[in-house]
Amino acid sequence: MAYPSDLKYTKDHEWIRIVGDTAEIGITDYAQQQLGDVVFVELPEVGRTLGAGDPFGSIESVKAVSELFAPMSGDVVEVNPVLRDHPDSVNKEPHSTWIVKVRLSSPSEAGSLLDTEAYERLVG
């Protein structure tokens, strides 16, 4: 699967899609392959304030649990309601299945994220 060029990536295998002052956060195709069949996504409460690098939830496959970390600072404005009944959306469409939407408090943090080329090198 190709890694979309409009996304930024982290070494923890999350992606972030920044549109204006908000951002969608999800996990990459590489991450979902490593996890295997996702069966549960633990979501944060809307309104929670996250600092860059803070754990904000977890994603569980049949065999393992993996923590989710905020790539950038901000407040959680929405969680993806689809994941409650269809956590496997993360496996099927990893790069369009966002987990949370965050209103960014420090947009300049984007500078420290990986671009598509750098991320492909990381997982290649």
Added chain:
Amino acid sequence: MSDAIADLRKTPLNARHRASNARMVPYAGWDMPVEYSGITAEHLAVRTRAGVFDVSHMGEIEVAGKDALAAVQRISSNDASRLKMGQIQYSGLLTPEGTFLDDMLVMRMGPNHFMLVVNAANAAKDYAWIAEQIKAAGDVAAVDTSSRYALIAIQGPASREVLQPLTGVELDDLKYYWFANGEVANARATISRTGYSGEDGFEIFVPPNMADRVWQALLEAGRPAEVIPCGLGARDTLRLEAAMRLYGNDIDESTTVLEADLGWTVGWKKSGFIGEDRLREQKEKGTSRKLVGFEMVDRGIARHGYPVVAGDKRIGIVTSGTQTPFLKKAIGMAYVPTELAAPGTEFSIDVRGRPSAARVVSLPFYKRT
């Protein structure tokens, strides 16, 4: 990474797994497939059709000689004198404390010949223990014959119809927990109606150089029924739904047979077996903790090693837990204080800092109809 793989042991099917793009993991010192097409798909295939597993990492220890029965009776918790030729029983290989060195299948190959099928991680330890313990039993020897067998399992409701055309052994006559010698796909084979999935199925012992032929023949014969190769991941979720204990998770050298609720594997009418005194004492006095099955009441999945808590106090431990693909529930097994062991009782599990309610349910979670 590559060094680590080089150090792992390989089954005769290793190249086949790797060539088929199975996801490989280190398990008990072996390089084993954890999944082929995905744990959920493989789990559901076994519940509804059939799946084929490479379990050649399992160990085999044969005990033979004029005094073989006496020797097995000493080291095995179950009563081997009740086994007829061709019959199998599940049993414990116990410490003097009544705890598990291992769990195993005991197969009666002949009047004075038994084969013990043991866990891969324990095979060397088991063999050393058995060889020492049977010295006093007279005319008998133990031999680690693990390298002489590849072991392939086919599990699921379609197993019989897939396997039958490949063998002259009449499978309808082979009852659960019996085995027969014969051939599969023209390879010499011992076919045993056993498994670790909670479904009907067979475990097939073949010479290592015949493993690939038999593996391919089963998948080929199973193609119309959509039988698929499966890995250890599905094997684990399947056995958990069936409440079969996993050594190293649910039972080990710190848990007794009665704590693990496996009293049915003890031959109470026989005497002189290792662990007997401690178990008879526990049977009379009761145990302070017990292994129970639970379902999560709160959302979340409890996993191996998570504490069972009462307020700030740690009162037990989860030994196995997952979200099961067939029942679609978060289930598990845990040691809890005996007063909390009755079905319907609720207790709390610390799921990564979050106290989460769970409820005791009767085992097994899944029973085939």
